[in-house]
Amino acid sequence: MLGDIAAIRAFSLLLWLSAPWVAWSASIVIYRLFFHPLSQILGPKLAVATLLYQTWYCFFGGGRFYAKIEELHRRYGDSRFPSLVHLSDSNNFDKIHHVGTPFTKDPAFYGAFGNPNSSFTTASNELHLLRRGGMNAFFSRKTVLQLEDIVHEKTELLLSRVQAALEAGTEVDMHHGLRAVSVDVVTDYAFGDCYDLLKQEDLGIKFFTLMHKIGPAAWIFRQWYWLKPVAMAIPGPVVKLISEPIGQVRDMQEHCRRQVLEVRTKHENGLDKDDARPTNFSALVDPEKSFSKELVDNLEDEAYLIITAAADTTGNAMTTITRYVVENPDIYRKLHAELCDAFPDRDADLEYVALERLPYLTIVIKEGLRLAFSVPGRLPRIVPKDGVTFNGHTLPQGTVVSMSSWILQQDEHYFPEPKTFDPGRWADPKEAQRFERAFIPFGKGSRACAGMNLAYCELYVVIGTMFRRFPNLAGNRLTAEDLVYEDYFSAYNPLKARKFHVMLAPTSEKE
Numbered sequence: 001m002l003g004d005i006a007a008i009r010a011f012s013l014l015l016w017l018s019a020p021w022v023a024w025s026a027s028i029v030i031y032r033l034f035f036h037p038l039s040q041i042l043g044p045k046l047a048v049a050t051l052l053y054q055t056w057y058c059f060f061g062g063g064r065f066y067a068k069i070e071e072l073h074r075r076y077g078d079s080r081f082p083s084l085v086h087l088s089d090s091n092n093f094d095k096i097h098h099v100g101t102p103f104t105k106d107p108a109f110y111g112a113f114g115n116p117n118s119s120f121t122t123a124s125n126e127l128h129l130l131r132r133g134g135m136n137a138f139f140s141r142k143t144v145l146q147l148e149d150i151v152h153e154k155t156e157l158l159l160s161r162v163q164a165a166l167e168a169g170t171e172v173d174m175h176h177g178l179r180a181v182s183v184d185v186v187t188d189y190a191f192g193d194c195y196d197l198l199k200q201e202d203l204g205i206k207f208f209t210l211m212h213k214i215g216p217a218a219w220i221f222r223q224w225y226w227l228k229p230v231a232m233a234i235p236g237p238v239v240k241l242i243s244e245p246i247g248q249v250r251d252m253q254e255h256c257r258r259q260v261l262e263v264r265t266k267h268e269n270g271l272d273k274d275d276a277r278p279t280n281f282s283a284l285v286d287p288e289k290s291f292s293k294e295l296v297d298n299l300e301d302e303a304y305l306i307i308t309a310a311a312d313t314t315g316n317a318m319t320t321i322t323r324y325v326v327e328n329p330d331i332y333r334k335l336h337a338e339l340c341d342a343f344p345d346r347d348a349d350l351e352y353v354a355l356e357r358l359p360y361l362t363i364v365i366k367e368g369l370r371l372a373f374s375v376p377g378r379l380p381r382i383v384p385k386d387g388v389t390f391n392g393h394t395l396p397q398g399t400v401v402s403m404s405s406w407i408l409q410q411d412e413h414y415f416p417e418p419k420t421f422d423p424g425r426w427a428d429p430k431e432a433q434r435f436e437r438a439f440i441p442f443g444k445g446s447r448a449c450a451g452m453n454l455a456y457c458e459l460y461v462v463i464g465t466m467f468r469r470f471p472n473l474a475g476n477r478l479t480a481e482d483l484v485y486e487d488y489f490s491a492y493n494p495l496k497a498r499k500f501h502v503m504l505a506p507t508s509e510k511e
């Protein structure tokens with residue numbers, strides 16, 4: 001009896017103590033539903049009332065918020081979650097994403113990544129300009145062309161495994177193999193210290209699995225932002241016991257720190273003078289090149305970002321293109337024929353500049369990038385001073401406004417039957433120009449992808465060389481569930497999904 005009374009008292013006390021919090025939360029919900037300056041923009045009541053709606057689909061729902069938004073656009077048009085707005089009209093993208101834009105990156109979204117001082121995560125456009133300047137120089141088309149041999153070397157490593165598999169009647173895991181090309185290229189290109197995933201028996205599966213597993217953490221840090229500094233403050237050995245992926249992030253950050261330090265020490269002691277090939281980072285630490293302090297002092301963050309930004313994006317695009325080509329015999333035949341005409345020698349190194357001139361290869365790559373959705377989700381920006389109006393909806397200063405490649409690149413106004421892989425839709429130059437408004441695989445404007453030139457070089461060299469060399473590849477059978485995306489900024493197929501493999505087509509002669 002006495003125990004019951006104590007329990008009732010404790011419960012009443014808890015109610016009294018939580019009453020202010022409940023009242024505060026209820027008033028916020030009422031404000032968001034009825035009095036918020038964005039109440040003209042509709043959305044499901046729960047989505048408008050709490051950010052947990054977004055967190056549910058992003059984290060617990062397996063990274064599928066990007067697809068939920070598509071559903072909401074069909075019902076509501078522009079949609080709201082509670083002070084974030086997702087725009088449905090593709091024509092608005094260029095108004096936000098252009099050179100010199102006053103829209104800044106959303107610090108709550110980008111701050112959840114683990115590298116606060118990189119150009120990618122910088123919110124302010126002014127600071128970003130100082131950081132990005134040096135990066136532009138090292139990912140320029142000119143530098144990419146100078147370092148193209150790295151791309152050829154890694155392409156050969158993968159394609160020699162394909163050749164061996166065709167001869168042995170086995171298969172190659174291209175999902176991981178093409179991602180390994182991308183990581184090996186960028187680590188060699190940037191630091192001269194290649195991760196050599198292509199030389200591993202399993203093509204780096206462990207590396208990519210951990211990269212995938214770290215993805216969901218960012219969605220948690222966006223909802224409960226105070227958790228990130230707590231997680232980052234836990235000592236390295238302890239964090240590894242709690243979470244292997246967060247442990248891997250720490251290891252990678254530490255590795256990047258060591259790499260940058262090594263490059264600096266080598267440069268200060270004049271030991272990089274005789275290097276056969278200068279790397280990006282050896283140039284960035286050169287004081288004579290006078291890159292901004294804001295960039296040079298934070299190269300560790302930049303290094304980490306470059307590896308993560310390059311890994312699954314380019315790898316996913318190359319995998320998607322390869323899969324669509326082998327699944328479509330007419331497209332495969334036409335592509336192979338164009339490549340044979342242009343390059344009679346099957347085993348030659350196919351130069352990027354020559355590949356770029358091939359019209360059919362070019363539209364295959366365009367259409368593949370459209371359907372790859374390597375960064376499928378929203379790219380949130382903050383509305384600048386004085387607010388802005390989109391299609392009659394006025395968004396006040398400070399509103400977070402987003403759009404995504406998942407929505408734009410399936411906009412039927414530009415791409416009828418959007419789920420069909422149809423390179424021919426790009427054949428008419430006038431139409432192709434019109435499509436550019438809704439074609440945003442690399443973003444646009446001052447915050448567009450810094451690695452775009454390198455990514456295009458990889459896409460042309462890998463896809464061109466592979467389909468010149470092999471007229472007889474087939475893919476394994478994958479289901480829609482294997483191919484669905486989880487959005488952890490880059491797109492990931494579910495961990496349990498079967499991954500894309502290639503093998504000799506059943507009716508072919510051995511190469």
Ligand code: HEM
Pocket residue numbers: 119120121132186305306309310313314315317374375379440441442443446447448449450451452454455
């Ligand atoms: C097909 C391959 C790729 C795709 C689709 C892609 C896509 C993107 C997109 C959409 C953004 C803009 C993100 C935003 O607005 O928040 C971006 C930014 C960035 N990407 Fe890529 N990317 C690819 C390959 C690469 C590669 C190979 C590298 C590095 C070598 C790279 C480095 C970066 C960097 C540094 C940024 C930040 C730019 C900034 O904010 O100044 N990306 N990428």
